[in-house]
Amino acid sequence: xxxxxxxxxxxxxxxxxxxxxxxxxxxxxxxxxxxxxxxxxxxxxxxxxxxxxxxxxxxxxxxxxxxxxxxxxxxxxxxxxxxxxxxxxxxxxxxxxxxxxxxxxxxxxxxxxxxxxxxxxxxxxxxxxxxxxxxxxxxxxxxxxxxxxxxxxxxxxxxxxxxxxxxxxxxxxxxxxxxxxxxxxxxxxxxxxxxxxxxxxxxxxxxxxxxxxxxxxxxxxxxxxxxxxxxxxxxxxxxxxxxxxxxxxxxxxxxxxxxxxxxxxxxxxxxxx
Amino acid sequence: xxxxxxxxxxxxxxxxxxxxxxxxxxxxxxxxxxxxxxxxxxxxxxxxxxxxxxxxxxxxxxxxxxxxxxxxxxxxxxxxxxxxxxxxxxxxxxxxxxxxxxxxxxxxxxxxxxxxxxxxxxxxxxxxxxxxxxxxxxxxxxxxxxxxxxxxxxxxxxxxxxxxxxxxxxxxxxxxxxxxxxxxxxxxxxxxxxxxxxxxxxxxxxxxxxxxxxxxxxxxxxxxxxxxxxxxxxxxxxxxxxxxxxxxxxxxxxxxxxxxxxxxxxxxxxxxx
Numbered sequence: 001x002x003x004x005x006x007x008x009x010x011x012x013x014x015x016x017x018x019x020x021x022x023x024x025x026x027x028x029x030x031x032x033x034x035x036x037x038x039x040x041x042x043x044x045x046x047x048x049x050x051x052x053x054x055x056x057x058x059x060x061x062x063x064x065x066x067x068x069x070x071x072x073x074x075x076x077x078x079x080x081x082x083x084x085x086x087x088x089x090x091x092x093x094x095x096x097x098x099x100x101x102x103x104x105x106x107x108x109x110x111x112x113x114x115x116x117x118x119x120x121x122x123x124x125x126x127x128x129x130x131x132x133x134x135x136x137x138x139x140x141x142x143x144x145x146x147x148x149x150x151x152x153x154x155x156x157x158x159x160x161x162x163x164x165x166x167x168x169x170x171x172x173x174x175x176x177x178x179x180x181x182x183x184x185x186x187x188x189x190x191x192x193x194x195x196x197x198x199x200x201x202x203x204x205x206x207x208x209x210x211x212x213x214x215x216x217x218x219x220x221x222x223x224x225x226x227x228x229x230x231x232x233x234x235x236x237x238x239x240x241x242x243x244x245x246x247x248x249x250x251x252x253x254x255x256x257x258x259x260x261x262x263x264x265x266x267x268x269x270x271x272x273x
Numbered sequence: 274x275x276x277x278x279x280x281x282x283x284x285x286x287x288x289x290x291x292x293x294x295x296x297x298x299x300x301x302x303x304x305x306x307x308x309x310x311x312x313x314x315x316x317x318x319x320x321x322x323x324x325x326x327x328x329x330x331x332x333x334x335x336x337x338x339x340x341x342x343x344x345x346x347x348x349x350x351x352x353x354x355x356x357x358x359x360x361x362x363x364x365x366x367x368x369x370x371x372x373x374x375x376x377x378x379x380x381x382x383x384x385x386x387x388x389x390x391x392x393x394x395x396x397x398x399x400x401x402x403x404x405x406x407x408x409x410x411x412x413x414x415x416x417x418x419x420x421x422x423x424x425x426x427x428x429x430x431x432x433x434x435x436x437x438x439x440x441x442x443x444x445x446x447x448x449x450x451x452x453x454x455x456x457x458x459x460x461x462x463x464x465x466x467x468x469x470x471x472x473x474x475x476x477x478x479x480x481x482x483x484x485x486x487x488x489x490x491x492x493x494x495x496x497x498x499x500x501x502x503x504x505x506x507x508x509x510x511x512x513x514x515x516x517x518x519x520x521x522x523x524x525x526x527x528x529x530x531x532x533x534x535x536x537x538x539x540x541x542x543x544x545x546x
Contacts, residue, residue: 049322
């Protein structure tokens with residue numbers, strides 16, 4: 001699937017306004033460069049504690065950027081002018097673990113006990129890789145990154161458990177060390193890779209048949225490098241069969257006002273203090 | 274108050290066994306060098322989510338090392354052979370925000386909905402400062418670190434809100450930059466200082482009259498450096514007047530099995546994956 005990633009917006013607030021007005025339903029990849037985008041998960045309050053503990057026990061797939069107050073749709077810490085009910089291009093609504101609707105506004109589905117989680121996104125580290133001179137294959141090809149279910153068990157918390165989903169980028173062998181270092185500095189965007197090399201070691205039998213996204217070619221001299229993927233919390237969340245759960249639709253992320261360079265829980269003025 | 278900090282134990286499990294047997298009621302400062310000690314907070318499940326969100330929004334005073342499962346006293350991630358009901362030298366039990374008892378075992382107070390939080394401790398960064406050749410005054414003097422209530426507002430979450438408590442160490446001016454860098458590398462032990470210099474700026478009127486702990490002399494050429502303090506979550510927790518809350522007693526910490534050098538959520542085998 002070819003994606004429209006031409007950069008039309010530089011300001012996240014401007015694109016959020018377009019989305020809210022219903023004029024932008026596509027991917028947010030490549031938009032508002034330099035600002036962190038986020039995975040969105042919304043759950044009822046009675047599951048929120050266990051889900052948050054799951055995220056803390058599995059910080060690579062589930063890097064927590066912000067947890068909103070019960071029933072509050074405003075991300076007051078990272079993006080106080082936004083509303084998570086209207087500012088994402090497309091949402092998926094699940095009931096009992098089954099997808100029941102894909103919508104562009106969840107205002108009428110919102111409840112007083114809804115709790116929204118914003119989790120870091122790989123777009124941040126892909127930008128850092130490209131800035132560091134490291135090629136990102138699926139961007140070159142113009143498709144979605146390949147993602148795989150692995151044999152790596154996440155650490156369970158309450159009803160949440162399951163296997164880690166990873167994304168793969170082929171990296172020239174001489175650049176692997178550099179790619180690890182660049183992404184290690186971005187723990188709020190999945191951090192360093194979880195695996196470098198042989199896919200079979202982590203339970204991936206067919207590298208050309210990803211479970212999500214599109215296959216990409218691995219050239220001679222390149223090593224497949226695997227990062228924890230933001231699909232993990234969605235998949236683990238759904239396996240717990242919550243009464244309801246809402247997420248963003250793939251590649252249609254929530255745009256925060258946090259500059260990627262401040263996306264460090266202990267340094268930036270947004271997340272660390 | 275002079276503290277007994279002679280190092281008698283090198284293995285945290287060995288000291289935990291002594292504590293559990295009732296043979297060690299004193300401070301844990303200086304014991305089991307190289308291993309992280311932790312602040313303990315236990316709350317009923319209905320407050321646990323908001324308290325955890327408070328910790329995430331205030332990572333410097335409240336660096337989360339581990340959150341235990343509901344009703345489970347075993348820290349399965351960091352210290353699976355321990356039991357937080359028996360392995361701390363002294364506990365404080367509060368009801369409605371008031372101290373009602375100080376005990377050496379909380380087994381009979383434990384409930385099915387008790388949730389224990391282990392939060393990082395300044396002993397870790399003090400060890401790193403000393404290893405880096407930076408003097409730690411209250412250790413030289415043999416007293417408790419001076420702590421102060423400040424005008425710095427924490428970020429609220431649910432019923433939890435209030436002002437940050439900080440600890441102060443006088444650092445020779447030429448070593449301040451080094452002290453910042455060393456502690457910045459330990460985000461799970463309060464991280465970098467929150468303030469360097471003039472105490473009045475953060476609402477401290479009398480540097481010689483700390484709100485907790487003991488005063489220490491600041492010599493000519495030294496700068497008072499302030500770090501977020503683990504007393505903050507206790508003070509904020511009590512201000513919320515929970516039906517009940519249990520904490521460790523000051524300087525009588527829980528000893529984890531996590532080496533300080535692995536106390537990084539994104540690197541160590543204990544906390545990061």
